[in-house]
Amino acid sequence: MIIPIVTYGNPVLRRECEEVTPDYPELDVLIENMWGTLKSAEGSGLAAPQVKYPLQLFIVNSLDSYQYMSTANRETYFDGDTGIKETFLNARITEYGTEKYWDDEEGCLSIPGLSEPVRRSWRIQIEYQDREFKPCIRTYSGLTARVIQHEYDHTLGKLYIDYLGGLRKQLIKNKLQRILNKKVHPKYRIQ
Ligand SMILES: [Zn+2]
Numbered sequence: 001m002i003i004p005i006v007t008y009g010n011p012v013l014r015r016e017c018e019e020v021t022p023d024y025p026e027l028d029v030l031i032e033n034m035w036g037t038l039k040s041a042e043g044s045g046l047a048a049p050q051v052k053y054p055l056q057l058f059i060v061n062s063l064d065s066y067q068y069m070s071t072a073n074r075e076t077y078f079d080g081d082t083g084i085k086e087t088f089l090n091a092r093i094t095e096y097g098t099e100k101y102w103d104d105e106e107g108c109l110s111i112p113g114l115s116e117p118v119r120r121s122w123r124i125q126i127e128y129q130d131r132e133f134k135p136c137i138r139t140y141s142g143l144t145a146r147v148i149q150h151e152y153d154h155t156l157g158k159l160y161i162d163y164l165g166g167l168r169k170q171l172i173k174n175k176l177q178r179i180l181n182k183k184v185h186p187k188y189r190i191q
Helices: 027-041 064-066 073-075 143-154 166-180
Strands: 045-047 057-060 085-096 103-109 115-123 125-127 133-140
Touching: 027 045, 027 057, 045 143, 057 064, 057 143, 064 073, 085 143, 103 143, 115 143, 125 143, 133 143
Parallel strands: none
Antiparallel strands: 045 057, 057 085, 085 125, 103 115, 125 133
16 A cells, blocks of 8 residues: 655654654555655655654665766775665664765655755664664664655654755745645655
């Protein structure tokens, strides 16, 4: 089932999300539906609050980006890995690498029609549980690490536009207002 994605202005996007436990009702169905929703929206990541569940749960697909990219772009955006398709539960980024930062355009399915450059760490370390609640500690870099940082922020109630400077914020004000007024109609279902 495809779930409509909530957009900028919905308070669920500003909540600090709760831990997920294995007895959470129909968690498997929710995760399946999130994957279906992400696919239909052609996104590279989706966090549970974006479909109205304030849970520490997000999914990342950087594998498709890798597959559709030119060789030159792969060298720019990837760092030895070929992308991932992974479900993250109760994640915590334990280290933001300080050796390299990079700026790149980011968008968000909850902020349709907008993309802005955001500075992120090239490398991160993250502790989380996978779909089967198996504890994992992993290091990711490049585009995969960027998507993870973006989705992880969602579970803290943070949006990428929070990182923009005053001038950029001023420049996107009208676009955000149009989203608030429900005047933006992306190809995927929103609510
Ligand atoms: Zn987002």
